[in-house]
Amino acid sequence: MAIDFAEEVDHVAHLARLTLDWEEKVRMAEQLSKILETARRVQELDTTGIEPTAHVITLPAVLREDLTRPSLPLNRVLQNAPTRQKDFFRVPSITAVKQVEE
Amino acid sequence: MKMKYDTVIGLEIHLELQTHSKLFCGCSTTFGQEPNINCCPICLGLPGSLPVFNRRAIELAVSVALALNSAVQQKSRFDRKNYFYPDLPKGYQISQYDQPLARGGYLEIEFDEESRRINLERVHLEEEAGKLMHAGDSIFDSSYSLVDYNRAGIALLEIVTKPDIHSGREARLFLEDLRTLLLYTGASDCKMEEGSLRCDANISLRPVGSTALGTRVEVKNMNSFRAVEMALNYEVKRQEEILSADGHIIQETCHWDEEKKETIPLRGKEGSSDYRYFPEPDLLPLTLEASFIEKQSALLPELPRQRRVRFKEHYGLNGKEATLLTENRTLGDFFEAAANDYSDYRNLVKWIQGDLLYQLRESGKSVEQIEPGLLVELITLLNNGNITRPVAKELLAEMVLSGKSPHKLVQEKGLGRISGQEKLLPLVDRVIAENPEAVENYRRGKEKASAFLVGRVMALSGGRADPEELSKLIKGKIS
Amino acid sequence: MKLYEKTAADLGRLFQKKEVSAVEVVRSFLDRIEKVEPYLKAFITHTPAMALETANEIDNRRMSGEELHPLAGVPIAIKDNMCTEGLRTTCASRILENFIPPYDAAVVGALKRVGMPLLGKTNMDEFAMGSSTENSAFFTTRNPWDRERVPGGSSGGSAVVVSAGMAPLALGSDTGGSIRQPASFCGLIGLRPTYGRVSRYGLIAFASSLDQIGPFSLTALDGALLMNIIAGYDPLDSTSLPESVPDYPLGLEEDVKKLRIGIIRQNVSKDFDPEVTAAVMKLVSILEENGAEIDEVSLPLTDYGLGAYYLIAPAEASSNLGRYDGVRYGHNAGGDDIESMFSRTRGEGFGPEVKRRIMIGTYALSAGYFDAFYLQAMKVRTLIRRDYAIAFNRFDLLVGATTPTPAFKIGEKTDDPLQMYLSDICNITDALAGLPSLSVPSGLHSNGLPMGTQLTAPAFQEGLLFKVANFLEQKRDPLPRWPRVELPEGGLQ
Numbered sequence A: 001m002a003i004d005f006a007e008e009v010d011h012v013a014h015l016a017r018l019t020l021d022w023e024e025k026v027r028m029a030e031q032l033s034k035i036l037e038t039a040r041r042v043q044e045l046d047t048t049g050i051e052p053t054a055h056v057i058t059l060p061a062v063l064r065e066d067l068t069r070p071s072l073p074l075n076r077v078l079q080n081a082p083t084r085q086k087d088f089f090r091v092p093s094i095t096a097v098k099q100v101e102e
Numbered sequence B: 001m002k003m004k005y006d007t008v009i010g011l012e013i014h015l016e017l018q019t020h021s022k023l024f025c026g027c028s029t030t031f032g033q034e035p036n037i038n039c040c041p042i043c044l045g046l047p048g049s050l051p052v053f054n055r056r057a058i059e060l061a062v063s064v065a066l067a068l069n070s071a072v073q074q075k076s077r078f079d080r081k082n083y084f085y086p087d088l089p090k091g092y093q094i095s096q097y098d099q100p101l102a103r104g105g106y107l108e109i110e111f112d113e114e115s116r117r118i119n120l121e122r123v124h125l126e127e128e129a130g131k132l133m134h135a136g137d138s139i140f141d142s143s144y145s146l147v148d149y150n151r152a153g154i155a156l157l158e159i160v161t162k163p164d165i166h167s168g169r170e171a172r173l174f175l176e177d178l179r180t181l182l183l184y185t186g187a188s189d190c191k192m193e194e195g196s197l198r199c200d201a202n203i204s205l206r207p208v209g210s211t212a213l214g215t216r217v218e219v220k221n222m223n224s225f226r227a228v229e230m231a232l233n234y235e236v237k238r239q240e241e242i243l244s245a246d247g248h249i250i251q252e253t254c255h256w257d258e259e260k261k262e263t264i265p266l267r268g269k270e271g272s273s274d275y276r277y278f279p280e281p282d283l284l285p286l287t288l289e290a291s292f293i294e295k296q297s298a299l300l301p302e303l304p305r306q307r308r309v310r311f312k313e314h315y316g317l318n319g320k321e322a323t324l325l326t327e328n329r330t331l332g333d334f335f336e337a338a339a340n341d342y343s344d345y346r347n348l349v350k351w352i353q354g355d356l357l358y359q360l361r362e363s364g365k366s367v368e369q370i371e372p373g374l375l376v377e378l379i380t381l382l383n384n385g386n387i388t389r390p391v392a393k394e395l396l397a398e399m400v401l402s403g404k405s406p407h408k409l410v411q412e413k414g415l416g417r418i419s420g421q422e423k424l425l426p427l428v429d430r431v432i433a434e435n436p437e438a439v440e441n442y443r444r445g446k447e448k449a450s451a452f453l454v455g456r457v458m459a460l461s462g463g464r465a466d467p468e469e470l471s472k473l474i475k476g477k478i479s
Numbered sequence C: 001m002k003l004y005e006k007t008a009a010d011l012g013r014l015f016q017k018k019e020v021s022a023v024e025v026v027r028s029f030l031d032r033i034e035k036v037e038p039y040l041k042a043f044i045t046h047t048p049a050m051a052l053e054t055a056n057e058i059d060n061r062r063m064s065g066e067e068l069h070p071l072a073g074v075p076i077a078i079k080d081n082m083c084t085e086g087l088r089t090t091c092a093s094r095i096l097e098n099f100i101p102p103y104d105a106a107v108v109g110a111l112k113r114v115g116m117p118l119l120g121k122t123n124m125d126e127f128a129m130g131s132s133t134e135n136s137a138f139f140t141t142r143n144p145w146d147r148e149r150v151p152g153g154s155s156g157g158s159a160v161v162v163s164a165g166m167a168p169l170a171l172g173s174d175t176g177g178s179i180r181q182p183a184s185f186c187g188l189i190g191l192r193p194t195y196g197r198v199s200r201y202g203l204i205a206f207a208s209s210l211d212q213i214g215p216f217s218l219t220a221l222d223g224a225l226l227m228n229i230i231a232g233y234d235p236l237d238s239t240s241l242p243e244s245v246p247d248y249p250l251g252l253e254e255d256v257k258k259l260r261i262g263i264i265r266q267n268v269s270k271d272f273d274p275e276v277t278a279a280v281m282k283l284v285s286i287l288e289e290n291g292a293e294i295d296e297v298s299l300p301l302t303d304y305g306l307g308a309y310y311l312i313a314p315a316e317a318s319s320n321l322g323r324y325d326g327v328r329y330g331h332n333a334g335g336d337d338i339e340s341m342f343s344r345t346r347g348e349g350f351g352p353e354v355k356r357r358i359m360i361g362t363y364a365l366s367a368g369y370f371d372a373f374y375l376q377a378m379k380v381r382t383l384i385r386r387d388y389a390i391a392f393n394r395f396d397l398l399v400g401a402t403t404p405t406p407a408f409k410i411g412e413k414t415d416d417p418l419q420m421y422l423s424d425i426c427n428i429t430d431a432l433a434g435l436p437s438l439s440v441p442s443g444l445h446s447n448g449l450p451m452g453t454q455l456t457a458p459a460f461q462e463g464l465l466f467k468v469a470n471f472l473e474q475k476r477d478p479l480p481r482w483p484r485v486e487l488p489e490g491g492l493q
Ligand SMILES: [Mg+2]
Pocket: A102, B095, B126, B158
């Protein structure tokens, strides 16, 4: 797996929003390299014309009726909130955020 | 020589579907409630919770797709779009990526008297995110934000156009026609101010004649159709200036600032995002039987465009009249119900577009609250000479306010037409006696003077006299 | 015989004959826990008061003549990745250390309806990622058969609890061996049901397309009784199957005549501990002597299965674990802006193995690598399913070793993730195919440790697995009820 791991690890850690210290990065680079080498064996198989399996179940999806059910009481919604303000969850500034999405 | 540019715009419309419960859970979708009260383990993304499809959301999505001539796929799939944002409870949005609910499609719009077809890329279903409230003045200088997940998980329909739009105005017209169509289907209330309809735009410029697409800028946060038009016009000018000065457009995402009337780039956007889409393992692929799709198709109402054509052909209306009556589904329904009992369609339209719409606006009522038969009754009273035109107008206002029948109102208020010499002559004599000057003027050949006299008599009669009959009477007396 | 030494079925019979109360039974297990738990550390959270309350309620109802489920009053422990309303559920992670779910997992609801007292939430590898329970953020659980050895994982705590007499039954979850491998290391019956057989609602996800909840038990009958309670369709889980649930204990006594059994060549490999393979063959010969037809079958994709598994499972995990962002629940490391809050929270909250898998999964799904890694792995999954389908044309049941070796030493594999991953080599391909698979004890190794034989059946054939396991239980040399290894202060003897 000839990936430039220092850079690759940084990039993937950023995508996954994981702060890793320097030691973790070094170890991670080494271990990921080995694991991916094994995982990469899947590429040895010829899968031309083979459909991927995302689900082992081949039944059609179940649809539920459009009925409302009681939501959680507010105190239960917020009971695990690490930081809250009034009845909201509170988060630090999103100014430096990379993307805004729908 | 100054370079000329073509504008290329693609729109992404997000639409909250009008279901009772959210897309994947039973929480209510009611708008404007106290924060975080329409939340459950599923829409909060609590560990261990799982999604289950809402049938109604799928029905509505299919009907919109069909109304947009988009090809509904019998097999479609849901994927996870992975990214981090505090309004996104699970760290991913359940959306559709490479197997959307419907592909292609188009919407015909009228642009400068011409019909234009705006092609669509796709229509797909996804889930809504929560709502962020920013401390401070704007998203740019807030020190913290507050999150409300009431909205999270509401069924959202995404409609993506091809880059077929060429100006801000065209974008606006498209959106207006799209809203009309969506309101017809009943799939959404399309309230931009409540966020149930939102629009993002991709815009790029390219030299006239060139086929390659220029670098595009994504514009978000436009809160009205007007804002869409303004933001896009602003971007056209901005990009034109940069390109004309040999500059480069940076591919970025901008916010439309409604106060400053300018687009402001969101800081820190580095290249394109990597959403790591993959099939949602918690939901099996959606399989729609042909019969399901046919049923939704059969349930579709007549759509504005078809109705417009039919109104022109069947009722002999002109384009403007037909447009007026089809822009709003309920107004068209009102017209058709009234036209059942009254065959002078053009006259009916005149009453609707003039006095009725005016009175509705004045009274704050909606057309659904008015019984179509009452308008027909009113016009018939006038046509039969039972009341005069001024009285008819007065009655219309009354009728809109109270919902009472014009017949009854005429009786109650004694507003029936006054006619016959024995009733009118005393009034005429009185006016002639009181206005010798006008009489003199008329005799000297001033035709207008007779109109003045007629007006005086009308005033005396409370509008109940017939102006034509009066005119004859007066002229006979003073000629 | 002390109460805590009895099987769940025995306890049920005692209840029915009103010879013993649920409170007595729960007390017996609580005493046992008090005695041995300090040396084994199988529980993250103990719930003695809750257990006694349920037991008391069951006793009252039984006294008043109410007809109750046979297992009403039989205590149970569950892996700490199943949500329990109002009761801390940690997934053995710092990031969920103080998480209190506001709802019950579907299986927890089912246990409550039956009236099974909950003794506690058991230790596991963090987010079920691991094969030794050493990846718990809190402590390592020890194998009662040899405290220097791992109990297996990730459901190590649940296996130890049953193996050491701290509960007659326990629930675990199996994504790629996490029930069967610890069952084999601890000398128990452990079943991974058909994917979709048991609701995943409330099971904290590791890899959604693979996760299944299943029972640990001393006997096939006990496992069958517990499956009766937890199996079935759940409208809250879109991947749960509407197939009707048979009465599993029924038909347990049938013989194995004419059963066509295939020995998976790759799962009795020459590279395995020879005693493990010999024990498998011993069980196979018992079946053969009793009329089963035996042949060999090759599943050559096993090696590739490991690769596919270590792409698919981490890919799903990387997404499933995206929700731990410090906003709504769980650890929050603070920060001046949202990005640093996210990254620090997750950097601090997740342990090394979880981070490793998130990294692998994120990588495998990321732009440029998706087709070569994730998509290819999903195609290999198709090939694996096809192989099983072909094998099941010829055979009713496939057998092999559950694990290549008996339990390994604590710390032995922690520095080499790949070696650790290889300990699940026999449990991964059938999981990828969504098939039911059960580990049955096949005897003791000369080093005194239990070994397991794995039986894999076509979808929905859990009944067959229990039947064969039951048959083997009767015919094979009996295993000692208790581990031979003596604890300080005579804990286990
Ligand atoms: Mg979208």
